[in-house]
Amino acid sequence: MGEMVELRTEFPQRTLVLLQEYEGLYSETLLLNCLTGLLVLPKERGVDLSGVSLEGEPVWGLQAEFFEVRCRECGLQLCNVIRQLRNSVAHARVEAVNDGALGRISGFIFRDSGFIANIPVEDLKVFTISLAEYYLEGF
Numbered sequence: 001m002g003e004m005v006e007l008r009t010e011f012p013q014r015t016l017v018l019l020q021e022y023e024g025l026y027s028e029t030l031l032l033n034c035l036t037g038l039l040v041l042p043k044e045r046g047v048d049l050s051g052v053s054l055e056g057e058p059v060w061g062l063q064a065e066f067f068e069v070r071c072r073e074c075g076l077q078l079c080n081v082i083r084q085l086r087n088s089v090a091h092a093r094v095e096a097v098n099d100g101a102l103g104r105i106s107g108f109i110f111r112d113s114g115f116i117a118n119i120p121v122e123d124l125k126v127f128t129i130s131l132a133e134y135y136l137e138g139f
Contacts, residue, residue, distance in 0.1 A: 011037060012132040019129050028105040028121055032094070035128045039086040041135055049134075052078035060134075061126025062119070070114035082131075084112040 015034045022030055054076040055064050064076055088094055088110035097118070099106035107120040119127070 008041070009136065012041070012135040016129060016132045016136075019125060019132070028096070031121065031125055031128060032089075032108065034132075035085075035124065036089050038128060038131045038135070039082060039089060049079040049082060050077065054078060054081060060130035061123040063123070066117055066119050066123070068116040081117070084115040085110050085117065087112040088115075088117075 015038060018030060019034055024030075052059060054062050054067070059078060062078075062081065067076055067081065069076060069080075091112075093111040095109040095111075096105045097107040097109060098104070105121060107118060108124060110117040110119070
């Protein structure tokens with residue numbers, strides 16, 4: 001372990017290293033832990049992701065088919081999805097989707113008011129890595 005001098009840059013940097021190098025039994029748990037930390041940064045650091053829609057091509061591993069949004073004004077904007085994922089995690093409304101055949105977690109379901117996201121592990125990892133990289137570019 002070492003010192004952390006600048007949290008807003010070193011946290012995403014260290015998160016990237018964890019996500020790219022760890023291959024152990026608890027990789028899905030580590031992924032969710034890393035995502036949790038990164039979901040807090042946009043709100044606390046004033047990161048603006050408005051205007052990025054998920055309704056067309058996949059963005060950062062996220063596809064429109066992963067989401068059920070009942071809030072019309074929310075839509076599938078990346079900033080709203082991040083906020084709703086953050087709310088889901090903060091209020092413990094996250095479920096693991098188990099793949100019985102493989103004995104592994106295959107995805108996570110996130111729930112918030114008028115929002116359900118069912119995201120496969122590999123896509124969630126792409127999203128989490130992309131979010132960390134975005135923070136590093138923006139700070």
